Amino acid sequence: MIAIGCDHGGLTLKNTVLDHLRERGEEVKDFGVTTPDAVDYPDIAKPVAEAVASGECRCGILICGTGIGMSMAANKVRGVRAAVCAEHFSARFTRLHNDANVLCLGARVIGPGLALELVDLFLDTPFEGGRHAARVAKIAAIEAAQTPPADR
Ligand code: RB5
Numbered sequence: 001m002i003a004i005g006c007d008h009g010g011l012t013l014k015n016t017v018l019d020h021l022r023e024r025g026e027e028v029k030d031f032g033v034t035t036p037d038a039v040d041y042p043d044i045a046k047p048v049a050e051a052v053a054s055g056e057c058r059c060g061i062l063i064c065g066t067g068i069g070m071s072m073a074a075n076k077v078r079g080v081r082a083a084v085c086a087e088h089f090s091a092r093f094t095r096l097h098n099d100a101n102v103l104c105l106g107a108r109v110i111g112p113g114l115a116l117e118l119v120d121l122f123l124d125t126p127f128e129g130g131r132h133a134a135r136v137a138k139i140a141a142i143e144a145a146q147t148p149p150a151d152r
Pocket residue numbers: 007009010041064065066067068069070
């Protein structure tokens with residue numbers, strides 16, 4: 001299952017990506033939005049990221065104007081490694097080396113043709129493991145070392 005979500009800036013591209021995923025035969029859980037009304041991207045990034053972190057979905061795709069706000073919000077959820085990609089090399093290597101589990105796209109940055117190629121690369125490229133697994137484990141260690149703020 002693939003989790004997908006967007007804000008108003010990413011709606012048109014999300015619909016294109018959804019069609020593409022279904023053509024690929026993927027099972028998709030759509031967290032919205034489905035209308036062009038303005039929304040705050042963290043409100044969509046959170047449930048998509050949580051669906052990935054919980055294991056309900058094997059990965060996620062988040063789309064906003066730049067992809068950046070979505071990635072910042074998604075990366076606040078423990079266990080999520082979200083990457084903004086706007087070219088092929090990053091989409092491939094964030095899977096090979098970072099084991100990224102959420103792809104963030106900027107609908108105002110790239111066109112639909114490139115976006116679909118990045119989606120395919122992201123979904124079809126395996127994590128290389130080995131020395132990269134130790135580095136990804138260090139990302140998790142940073143998360144684990146964060147203590148919640150004291151009650152005020
Ligand atoms: C919405 O106008 C825009 O700020 C949002 O889509 C995104 O680009 C934020 O990172």
